[in-house]
Amino acid sequence: MDSPASAPSPIAQLSVGGALLRSRATLRRAQALPEGVWLAHWHNADTAADYVQPEHHTLSFYLEGGRAVRCMEAPAARGEPGAMCLLPAGHDSRWLIEDELQLMHLYLPRLQLAQAAERWFELDPRTAALADRIYFRDAPLEALFTRIAGTDWQVTDADLQLQQLALDVQARLLGAHTVHRPRAGACWSASRPGSPGTAT
Template sequence: MTALATAPDLSRHEVFDVLAHSRAQLLRSASLGDGLAVAVWRNAADATRYSRPSHHTLSLYLSGGHGTWRREAPDLRGEPGRLCVMPAGHESRWVVGGEQSFVHLYFDEAQLAPLAVRLLDREPREVQVPDLTFVGDGRVAGPLHALSMLDWQDPQARLQANALGHEALAALLVVHATRGHRTPPRGGLSAPVRRRLVDWTEARLDQPLTIGEMAAEAALSEHHFARMFRTSFGIAPHAWVLWLRLERAKQLLRHTDAPLDEVARQCGLASASHLVNRFRARTGVTPGQFRRLRQAQPERGVFRSP
């Protein structure tokens, strides 16, 4: 059965696109904000091949899968609750047996960069997303299954799905990520400088920050610093600072009743309108909606979004 028309914001994901042009049936899909996208599929009696996608895919079998196997691992079979990870750049070929349903969480390398630094105290280039086939792990599967059960058309449920997606990625990194290099990679900032820069930046998020100030803290020229920073953090300095500002905004919106102009001030953003625009571009909801929805939800566990 041909898949439903692809959503514009998901069609760039090659794994999604392969399935959209296969016998698989797309049941529903959504963009969850923060660069995360999700889709639930049904498939049967099919064969698919993924060739070096530019993004990562985390997959969980919801039903069936007993007759499905990967040509590179013919002795393994799927079943409900089993996880697969198809990292960027991997190749795999799959034979689909009886009817099955599964959820896919799509994410880019950029979504892992802050998590690698904050959760593992390692540079993103040192962290390798594993290629996993039919693995059982409730720490990753639990939040992914809960995410799949939500109505993503509802703003509150979509925001909860965003948090569950972050939780699944954090658990995946903490439990399964491997070192991409046997020896520390060359170039970039040293570990002590990287840690000092993180602490220095977080202590000054309520202030205007410049590349020059950050470079001076690292004792480097601006040009050299910008290049070394991207090498070590996986993103540009301004993108990292904005990520930290919006994470602080989330915490303030979740735990305080401060008005938006005060939240913007404490996060180093120019105005409440600037906060609204940046926040909505990243999460898909306004700060006011986020506050109302998040205050109505319980906190998640150890692997919640930082």
């Protein structure tokens, strides 16, 4: 079920979610998924937020607005509807929001994504990590987030639909947005046939 925007939310226990709740951001809806994964729909305007070494990964997708949002670590970059930011666990960034913005966040625990990397792609999580990316476009991810945003999170089977979409997002991230640091003599493959999700 959705977490009412006016009620205390478990999202506050997540580093990025807590930072947004402490700013002027409004939590429109939130959905807990298995293994500690969360989806959150935010409205933000005329505020600032600092993300300081979160313990979880965050994928941000801009639904509306974004052109007046600045990441102080990449001041020349500007967001727009459809733009994404990938913030790995341990990431530091400061954000200035000077207009209205609606965005979707997917929060992924370190352990959950590490297990998926090993299970789906035979990646060693000690030597493969999510890329740190401020403002990028990815058509498969955009299609998945559009479906997530368009889903009624209150219907009976919404959690199953959202869980599958979140798994597809994770597969795409692992297949297309990882940085590989192989050890001597190791050779990693970014994807392999039969992996779940939309990783093409």
